[in-house]
């Protein structure tokens with residue numbers, strides 16, 4: 001098994017890669033490495049999630065859980081300069097790359113730190129939580145990320161998650177409905193489902 005992207009300290013031969021990618025109309029330079037998810041290009045699911053949020057102007061607090069090298073959270077930070085982003089991941093190599101990517105792209109409205117699920121996240125007043133969850137870490141981790149989002153959102157805040165139909169979208173939708181009492185599919189593209197739940201007042 002060569003893909004350790006969901007572990008705390010991936011034991012890999014380092015091979016940094018630098019590449020450019022346009023997200024939400026902004027040109028990014030990313031550095032990635034072996035041992036992080038989707039190191040060669042931005043994951044299609046992450047792009048579909050960002051497309052679903054492209055027209056929203058968000059000025060509050062946003063959390064990206066399982067941020068990897070940062071494409072979702074950093075694109076939202078760039079596109080919503082008045083928002084305050086928090087990016088967390090269990091993979092320390094991903095955290096280092098994410099911090100470099102924030103600096104290299106001149107993004108300052110972000111806080112980046114290590115956390116497994118919400119273990120180190122004490123704030124409970126996010127307006128938006130986004131996640132492309134770690135399917136390979138197992139259903140329990142994925143469902144913890146989805147379910148515990150509720151406790152970290154403001155009233156009226158929302159959770160937006162991307163899942164593939166063939167990798168648990170239906171069970172994720174069921175879990176989100178159980179916890180939030182609602183869950184809508186707000187976008188579908190090539191088997192990727194964007195699920196949204198709102199913490200209702």
Ligand SMILES: C[S@@+](CC[C@H](N)C(=O)[O-])C[C@H]1O[C@@H](n2cnc3c(N)ncnc32)[C@H](O)[C@@H]1O
Pocket residue numbers: 005006007037038043046065066067068069070071072088089090091094115116117132133134135137141
């Ligand atoms: C599908 S990848 C998405 C990465 C990134 N958001 C992107 O769009 O490329 C899922 C991420 O979740 C992270 N992860 C795995 N287990 C985790 C956990 N228990 N808590 C937080 N993040 C975790 C992985 O390290 C990986 O970076």
